[in-house]
Amino acid sequence: MLTFAILLYAVNAALFGFLAYVYGKTALSTRAKYPLGLFVFSVLLLLHSAGTAAAYLFLGPYFGEEAVPYMAVMGSFELVGVLALLRITL
Numbered sequence: 001m002l003t004f005a006i007l008l009y010a011v012n013a014a015l016f017g018f019l020a021y022v023y024g025k026t027a028l029s030t031r032a033k034y035p036l037g038l039f040v041f042s043v044l045l046l047l048h049s050a051g052t053a054a055a056y057l058f059l060g061p062y063f064g065e066e067a068v069p070y071m072a073v074m075g076s077f078e079l080v081g082v083l084a085l086l087r088i089t090l
Helices: 002-030 033-062 068-089
Strands: none
Touching (some): 002 068
């Protein structure tokens, strides 16, 4: 289950990286401030997801077994949110 949570957060990080690319490209081509804000937001969420995946990977043995299912559920919720954001963006 811990591997599943790590995988979820790694996928989330990749999707946020893609969103950062799209928003950054839009911000550079339009010079608008709104996509620039979305770019910053997506980069921060990318760092959060990548950091969470790394923490679960390297610190997994220190988490209690009862916490692991909740970590996977939170990753699943985040994935649904990212997919909705991708659907709206593209």
